[in-house]
Amino acid sequence: MAPPPPSSAMPLQDRLIALAKTLQFAWFFGHLTLLFATGRYALSWLRMNYYGRMAQFSYRTSFIAAALTYGIVVYKTQRARAKTGNKMPGGVVGLLSDENVQYLLMALVWLFSPQYPLALLPYSVYSIFHVATYTRANLIPVFQPPPPAADGAAARPKTNSPLAERIGAFVKEYYEGSMSIVSGLEIMLWVRVFLAALLFQRRSWILLGLYTAFLRARFSQSIHVQASITQLSARVDSLVGAQGTPPAARQVWEGVKNGARQFHDATDLGKYVNPAGPAKKTS
Numbered sequence: 281m282a283p284p285p286p287s288s289a290m291p292l293q294d295r296l297i298a299l300a301k302t303l304q305f306a307w308f309f310g311h312l313t314l315l316f317a318t319g320r321y322a323l324s325w326l327r328m329n330y331y332g333r334m335a336q337f338s339y340r341t342s343f344i345a346a347a348l349t350y351g352i353v354v355y356k357t358q359r360a361r362a363k364t365g366n367k368m369p370g371g372v373v374g375l376l377s378d379e380n381v382q383y384l385l386m387a388l389v390w391l392f393s394p395q396y397p398l399a400l401l402p403y404s405v406y407s408i409f410h411v412a413t414y415t416r417a418n419l420i421p422v423f424q425p426p427p428p429a430a431d432g433a434a435a436r437p438k439t440n441s442p443l444a445e446r447i448g449a450f451v452k453e454y455y456e457g458s459m460s461i462v463s464g465l466e467i468m469l470w471v472r473v474f475l476a477a478l479l480f481q482r483r484s485w486i487l488l489g490l491y492t493a494f495l496r497a498r499f500s501q502s503i504h505v506q507a508s509i510t511q512l513s514a515r516v517d518s519l520v521g522a523q524g525t526p527p528a529a530r531q532v533w534e535g536v537k538n539g540a541r542q543f544h545d546a547t548d549l550g551k552y553v554n555p556a557g558p559a560k561k562t563s
Contacts, residue, residue, distance in 0.1 A: 295422045303352060308414040310349035311407040317341040318404045325397055339400070343391040346403045349410075350384035379501055386494050393487055398469045402462045409451055409458065416447040463504040467512065470495050496547050513537070 290298070299305055317338045324335035357380065361368060368374045375381055383403075390399045424441050473491050476484040498505045519525070520533045 299422055307349050307352045310345045311410045314342050314345035314407045318400050339395055342400055343387050346387035350380050353380045354384055382497050389490050394482055398472055401465050405458050405462050412447050412451055416444045420444045459504045463508040467508055
């Protein structure tokens, strides 16, 4: 739960200092750093200076910031569990089923892997909405706090500024569509890593195995990833089923689908963590 905003009776400087001392502010600053570093890397990429000093610094900084933000969430979750004595069901397997742990571990993998610019985009999309939500709920009330209630009077309802209202409308309108874009980007990234493995690029086979495990976990938890894979499969079915398609291509596609089904069944961690089936997550 987010801490309450600093009292409006405090000077602005004191309110800002109080906000900056919270762990949630470090989380926000990590997302903001990720966005700035990704933007700087994008400039280098557009100039085709992928491996310049600033490009490499920006790329690595983005994933350091990503690891920081997800690490803070994981730390807060585990600390809350420790305080209540509520252990994670399933032990290590249950811990790995936490999507924040998955994104944390994958950020560390990308940090120490060769550059894959596409890997930055899903983290950046998430950061946009996290920064927007934090700004609306925490930063704006610091700069524009509601007036204090009079003695003996009931607390006045929170009033949002026009900027906060616009941010809220932006998040509400674009969040679901953006999560579908993220799922599509994650699938495209798997294809990119797979092609790199076929070309035997440096450490690509190890990365393919790790990212396949990550995407498999995302498929079990995210309705958006499930929808994107279903749409992709239907599109390929339509292409392969068209007249003039060689029978060999249809056989290959059927083999791919059968192999994917077998892989899905063999790697279903839900039967080890929660035999009744894990609850579906939306992001």
